[in-house]
Amino acid sequence: QSETLLAGLIGRGIGLSRTPAMHMAEAEAQGLSSLYRLLDMDAPERSQLGLAGILSACEACGFDGLNVTYPYKIDVIELLDTLSDNARAVGAVNTVVLSQGRRIGHNTDLWGFAESFRRGLEGSATDHALLLGAGGAGVAVAHALADCGIARLTIVDSDRGRAERLAEQVSRNRPGVTAQATDDPGAGIRRDPPDGIVNATPMGMAKLPGMAIDAALIEPAMWVADIVYFPLETELLRVARAKGCRVLPGSGMAVFQAVRAFELFTGRAAESERMAATFEAL
Ligand code: NAD
Structure with missing residues (x-):
């Protein structure tokens, strides 16, 4: 179990995503210090790095994991070490756990x-x-x-x-x-x-x-x-x-993909009602 949460969402046009708020509120409620960044790949400092570059940068900075959304859910796969059974079946990854130099892809959608x-x-x-x-x-x-x-x-x-x-x-x-x-x-x-x-x-x-x-x-x-x-x-x-x-x-899918991602990032159970309340309050 981690005592902190450092994570982010990689995608484009993600400015209105409610995922950062859900993760940070859940972390705070569990007494973790947390930072969940929106990593919009349209920003010039990131578009230069590309997906591989930003993944390496996050890994080097000690991120616990990343969520991945449009348009990278398939492209990210070749940059990972292993995939969960569900990610392999679907052929897309929306959650990457970064742990001890390994990158593990999941599909929590x-x-x-x-x-x-x-x-x-x-x-x-x-x-x-x-x-x-x-x-x-x-x-x-x-x-x-x-x-x-x-x-x-x-x-x-x-x-x-x-x-x-x-x-x-x-x-x-x-x-x-x-x-x-x-x-x-x-x-x-x-x-x-x-x-x-x-x-x-x-x-x-x-x-x-x-x-x-x-x-x-x-x-x-x-x-x-x-x-x-x-x-x-x-x-x-x-x-x-x-x-x-x-x-x-559709809110349920959006909340529960985050519930499972939180659990994968932190090794702690998430309280789904609390994450749903954060989602609905936004
Ligand atoms: P996508 O573009 O990959 O796929 C959409 C598919 O719908 C395409 O194959 C397209 O041909 C088809 N389509 C479009 N209009 C149609 C119609 N009238 N009849 C039949 N088929 C039609 O998009 P996506 O990533 O699969 O996302 C779809 C929607 O799901 C998004 O708009 C988003 O709002 C929603 N979404 C919700 C969650 C969640 O957590 N609730 C997660 C992911 C996506």
């Missing part, structure tokens, strides 16, 4: 969504889920759904090839799950209605309003999860809630 799902949609039917979006976050969510007991997963992406590759990847990594891609979610839903729907496209973000599925396809018996969390209540969740669906907002 996967566990973050899974934990949010287990807590927020406890007892929901898990036979069949529809996943909208097979991009970076969608890959982690697909594996998380498998870990939450989803038996069949239908994947939609406006880029059909991505949906197909993800279906193959999930079938390979989680052999208990039957995963398939589809171009026509409407026909699929009518033929074989899912128990629930997860949005992992950017649709619904403040700068990209709307939703990636026709509202008429959502039935009251379905649960509906979004991973977009700005705004917290997306159009999809508003529509679903109005129909009487159980809903799961």
Whole structure:
């Protein structure tokens, strides 16, 4: 267990991230002195160093670890010594633990969504889920759904090839799950209605309003999860809630990825309610 926390977030356009505040408030509540820096790679002093340079600099300065976000979650892998099983399965890293000269890559987005799902949609039917979006976050969510007991997963992406590759990847990594891609979610839903729907496209973000599925396809018996969390209540969740669906907002994934990262950085258990309260207060 560490007595201090020194960490940071590497990415671009990360100025509004709530992750530093969550880590520092949790550290403070546990009596640790902490510093969690936003390491925006658009800053000239960092863009010159590049990802490899900034990783080495942080390591040399004694950082316990780093979170990694857009656009580095895949590029960082070749700079690491080992990967956790989840990071290897997803093929992306959002958390790097720096320990005794070694760099260990984890994917806490996967566990973050899974934990949010287990807590927020406890007892929901898990036979069949529809996943909208097979991009970076969608890959982690697909594996998380498998870990939450989803038996069949239908994947939609406006880029059909991505949906197909993800279906193959999930079938390979989680052999208990039957995963398939589809171009026509409407026909699929009518033929074989899912128990629930997860949005992992950017649709619904403040700068990209709307939703990636026709509202008429959502039935009251379905649960509906979004991973977009700005705004917290997306159009999809508003529509679903109005129909009487159980809903799961994207804030849970954002909080629980940080909960697990804190535990990896410090070796201490984090109090998730406290980290959620910090997230919500911002
Ligand atoms: P990405 O760009 O890698 O992937 C998005 C995917 O959605 C792409 O494959 C794209 O083709 C597809 N898509 C876009 N519009 C679509 C539509 N209308 N129908 C079907 N497919 C469509 O982005 P990402 O990194 O996967 O992130 C997606 C969103 O997830 C982000 O906007 C972000 O808000 C959110 N996110 C949340 C968390 C969290 O912790 N809650 C974590 C990561 C990302």
